[in-house]
Amino acid sequence: MLLVIDIGNTNIVFGISNHEEWIAHWRIQTDPLKTADEYEVIFRSLINNGLTGDSQIEAVVLSSVVPTLVQPFIEMLEDFLKLTPVILGPENYGRLPIKTLNPYQIGTDLMANSLAAYEKYGEFTTVVDFGTALTFTTVGAGGLILGVAIAPGLNTAVNALAGKTAQLPRIHLVPPPSVLGENTVHAMQAGIVLGYTGLVDSLLQRTEAELGRKITVVATGGLSTVMAPLTQSIRIIEPLLTLDGLRLVHHYLR
Numbered sequence: 607m608l609l610v611i612d613i614g615n616t617n618i619v620f621g622i623s624n625h626e627e628w629i630a631h632w633r634i635q636t637d638p639l640k641t642a643d644e645y646e647v648i649f650r651s652l653i654n655n656g657l658t659g660d661s662q663i664e665a666v667v668l669s670s671v672v673p674t675l676v677q678p679f680i681e682m683l684e685d686f687l688k689l690t691p692v693i694l695g696p697e698n699y700g701r702l703p704i705k706t707l708n709p710y711q712i713g714t715d716l717m718a719n720s721l722a723a724y725e726k727y728g729e730f731t732t733v734v735d736f737g738t739a740l741t742f743t744t745v746g747a748g749g750l751i752l753g754v755a756i757a758p759g760l761n762t763a764v765n766a767l768a769g770k771t772a773q774l775p776r777i778h779l780v781p782p783p784s785v786l787g788e789n790t791v792h793a794m795q796a797g798i799v800l801g802y803t804g805l806v807d808s809l810l811q812r813t814e815a816e817l818g819r820k821i822t823v824v825a826t827g828g829l830s831t832v833m834a835p836l837t838q839s840i841r842i843i844e845p846l847l848t849l850d851g852l853r854l855v856h857h858y859l860r
Contacts, residue, residue: 607662609653609687610852611679612715613670615738616761617828621849622653622663628846633828638674642681650686665860666691667852669714692859694718694852702858704749716743716754718851719826722844724749725854727822732813733847734806734840736827738762742809744821752817755809760829763798779829781836803836810839 607629611620614636621631632652653663666683668691670676676693683691694717696709704720706712719733724745732744739762742755758766760779768776777794785800787793814821825834826847834840844850 608665608667608853608856609663610667610849610856611669611691612718612848612852613668613672613675613679614715615671617737619849620649621846623849623853625853628849631846631849636672636675638672640678642678642685645678646682646686649682663687663689665689665856667694667856667859668692669694669718669848669852669855671713671715692856694855694859698859702855704745704751706751712751712754715848716741716751718848718855719743720745720751720851721854722847722851723822723824726844726850727824727842730817730819731822731824732810734810734823734825734827734830734834735848736760736825736829736833740802740805742813744813744817746817755813757805757809760798760802760833763802764794767794779832781832799833800836802833803838806833806837807839 608623608625616636617633618636619633622629634648666689668679680691683689694714699706699709699717702721704724719735720743723731723733729747732742735741738759740757740759744752746752764776767774774794777791779799781799782792782795785796787796810823823840824842824844824847825840826844830843830845834843
């Protein structure tokens with residue numbers, strides 16, 4: 607069994623695979639202040655109460671965009687599973703079939719996304735990741751990452767509005783009944799949920815125009831199932847794309 611872990615700014619997503627399919631997967635909140643011992647309690651509880659026991663795990667792959675959590679997770683995994691994880695980072699990007707011109711300027715989550723998308727859908731694929739940041743990563747000929755566009759994620763936008771205004775609340779990100787919001791919640795949902803669909807479609811149209819060709823678009827991230835159906839450009843949703851990429855990382859880096 608293989609355990610893969612993606613530490614993001616908002617959530618930590620991890621799953622166990624038998625190298626062919628996902629046996630179980632989980633999503634927990636990221637807390638940079640938690641210790642290795644605290645994370646071990648969480649992981650031990652979830653894994654041992656899941657579909658598999660920790661004794662069956664033979665390898666671990668770790669990706670993190672939160673540098674301060676890398677060492678606590680190494681300590682946690684070595685104590686809990688007696689395994690040292692393979693850590694995806696710029697120093698081993700060169701061993702993957704995808705390439706980037708600026709390895710120290712692209713996150714490990716985007717590399718994992720790109721690897722999975724390239725393996726599944728081939729050249730000229732754009733991954734739209736609805737996470738803490740909204741990212742657009744395009745893989746071109748020969749697996750070269752052509753570039754990335756980054757915007758604030760939807761929850762980031764909500765938190766900014768709620769934190770900087772006296773009367774705007776934090777809201778659930780679901781489509782409103784109308785673009786003409788008749789109350790504060792619906793007004794914010796119209797501006798953010800529906801507004802972001804225009805941002806997504808516009809950037810994808812500009813990408814195709816600049817490349818002079820059609821692209822395959824793949825959505826992932828926590829809000830992908832909410833947002834993708836509202837757009838004109840996204841037809842493929844892969845909620846576990848990052849974990850799929852980390853599973854492939856194990857294949858190439860083991």
